[in-house]
Amino acid sequence: MNVALIITAAIVILAFILGMLSGRKVKMNLEQWSVGGRNFGTLLLWLLMAGEIYTTFTFLGASGYAYLNGGPVFYILGYGALAYAVSYFLLPPIWRYAKEHGLITQSDYFVKRFQSPWLGVLTAVVGVAFMIPYTELQLAGLGTIIQISTGEAIPTSWSLIIASVLTAVFVYASGLRSTAWISVLKDILMIVVVLIIGIGLPLYYFGSFGNMFAAVHQAHPHFLSLPGGSKNLGIGWFITTLILTSLGFFMWPHAFGAVYSSKSERAIQKNAIFLPIYQILLMLIFFVGFTALLIVPGLKGSASNGALLVLSVKAEPSWLVGLIGGAGALTAMVPASLILLQAATLVSRNIYQAVIRPEASEETVHLLARILVLVLTAVTLYFALFAPNLIVNLLLTGYDGVTQFFPAVAMSLLWPQRTNKIGAASGIIVGVGLVMILLLTNHDPLWGVNAGFIALVANIVVTVVVSLATTRAASPAIALQEQGQD
Template sequence: MTAFVVTCLIVLAVIFVGFLAGRDKAARSSIEQWSVGGRNFGGLLVWFLIGADLYTAYAFLGMTGYAYSFGAPAFFSIAYPVMAFPIAYFIIPKIWRYASKHNLTTLADYARERFQSKLVGVSVAIVSIVFLIPYICLQLSGITGVVQVAGQGVFENPKAVGTVALVVSFILVALYTCFSGLRAPAWTGVIKDLLVWIVLITMIVTIPFIWFDGWGDMFNQIVTKYPEKLTLPGTSPNGALNGFWFATASFISALALFMWPHGATGVLSSKSEEAVRKNTVFLSFYNVLLFFVILLGLVAFIVLPKHPEDPSFANFALLHLIDASYSNPLIQGVMFSTIMLASLVPASIMVLAASNLVATNIVKDIFFPNISGKSQTLVARLFVFVITGLALLFGILFPNYLIQLQLEGVSGIAQILPAIFLSLYWTKLAKTSVFIGLVAGITMVFLNHFIFHLPGYDGFWGLLVNVVVVFAVNFLFIHEAEKNISTNKLLLGNKN
């Protein structure tokens, strides 16, 4: 019971910090202030913010569970940031420059202005929202998992209590996100990230001595008892997670990392292009944590009882490892609260990003183009509750569909790459070819997942079709592209 109480107190204290972050009315005075913090965050705060929204409970619980279940394929989560940050070093500062100069707060804003097309902007927004909502839902697993594990022996029905805690937690997060805007997850993200570093380093230092005779014995047992866990395709069914899957999954995930709305939101909050560039260098330090997470998943497979009758056990392997390894309720409470915060803080940024996309790129661009800035900000803030409600509803009622859709999340979000990345360098890229390619790419993602079953990552085949279609049909719309070049303030400004 003590561990559960400590968990709740720490989480509530951090949520209170989120409310404090928005006590200045400037936090919600405009869509730019509310959604990207007025583009005034320094390099260190941006580092914590992006770390908070990219390294979520899904990364920690999911990758632990992936290593627990399959072994070596989980290492793709280390490989793709290694590629993502060098790519981002050259590309993301360009996007920040355009966004800062033209007061853009979403990638859909950039797509709209780059092609002078509301259709392209709305398409990017819709794709982003559709694939982001199930990602928000999967953050719920951290909350329900903590309550279920910490509540064992305390509550008669920990699962039901977990659902109640889930609803209460997300209502509180929705309130502080609506009230404080990006400043809330920015400052709570600092606390969350510090706790994550402390907890994971503590676990990786102490676990080898709790369960083994030290680091050497731990590695020796992993290598000698379960060598199949350390080579591809690991223990994946039918060997599907092989070398080709590893390469394509890493490549597509690297390209898509900053295409996520919450990732872009973190970038656009920076006060300078140089701060963005430096962060693409120093964010790679978070990879150390992912190595720890995967190693802990392998340890959990060795030391925890097997539960073949409960396929969800792997998803909470890290929580069960904490419960089995540490008897001190205060230590357990700090660790459990860290996992819960790793769900709540990224979820806050995701909800904010999705709400901004709705208010800016759907409500304003399509339905009410003359809406005032004050009203637009209010709409975005109110949609926080709509997005949160949808995530809760779908997460509770249709968990199987959400997991299936999330498996295609990165594959789907990667299909906006031509509209964003290609458009930075190819001035004669036409809006119609980008739209056709986007539709073709997403169609291919789902066709491959449900029908074709080509080897590798679905997003690879989707993006391949997407890019081939764009190059194949773009010449048909070259006059459209040339007209855009001659009248587009964003492109003309880039020439000066």
């Protein structure tokens, strides 16, 4: 019997049970299902935000990026900390506004703030377009994790199907609460696993972190500096990518919407203080990637994403590999569940109710959102199984794309009397359009600068110019300095 498979399966089943039980005594309406009744305290909000932010990327992408590119990987360490600093000031006024007006989704903010249902439709369409491939990425990562950690004891297709069905069912039943409670299990496992492999593997093979860095430098002299193993990820790219990703960190619709679940703005600010602790874990993941570079060389392209798992299988006992597989599976299921929930709510509330059937009741919108979770899961699973390469180019635009929401959000807070719906919509359209053009024509970076940053600058200019040239915004200013109570 495959020990790793048994442990991985047990963790996934335990997560499913937690998800189902989380909403057992709660009467579900749209607000309870989608934003948890707006009563998550500091700890649960911390776990939820960490659960949605630290995904299969933590297990696969970060170590694989370190394995392939070396020095440029350190931007990942910086942008999270910068993003939390931004969130300390940006998110509390958004939370206040959302609570005051009963907002459920990110697009609700645009609708209410700019008095424009069509701006809500635009942001919903853009948001869903970028979230679907992001969900597919989680499933693809899940397949890699299960395949390598269990020694291919279970076919990748079946692991994807089973995990997708379980995720869809607990989201359908319990909504955001299921994601939050599974995040508790996921975070405990992830911290344990990352500490074990992030410290243990480098010390096992090299004796110390210093020896590891010395060995990498000796084998690949310029690997740990910019541009590392790449040809064009230099200082300009590094700085502009840091700025872009720190501003766009909470512009993902599922991250933006999760803020509404907080019971107070003080809880949000505490999270901004404590969440950077997770960046330490990312550093340990980099160490695993550097270790794998020397111990299991030759992984090319997307195969490098399995560097952490390949090295772990080579060095660790089966029970620990199973623990790694289970923790890795949850890093896919938790963010996938939140993305599916937010995408379904965006479609049902900001497209169906806003445009197709304005008279639809909250109960109807809630039911449709739950059904759409199943539909979107099926669509995402199809891409993951049969046509993953069809959306790879769209996936590349994801972070750059959602960051184009930032100018409209920031200006609605800082320049509310002049920023209007025409300027906001124009900026988003120009920004997203430019991102698509630059990335799909392989012009990233362009002149040594991140393509998304170039689009963001164009977005800001267009938003300002068009807002100044058109009618004043009618919506009131939102206070930035007011402090909430725990």
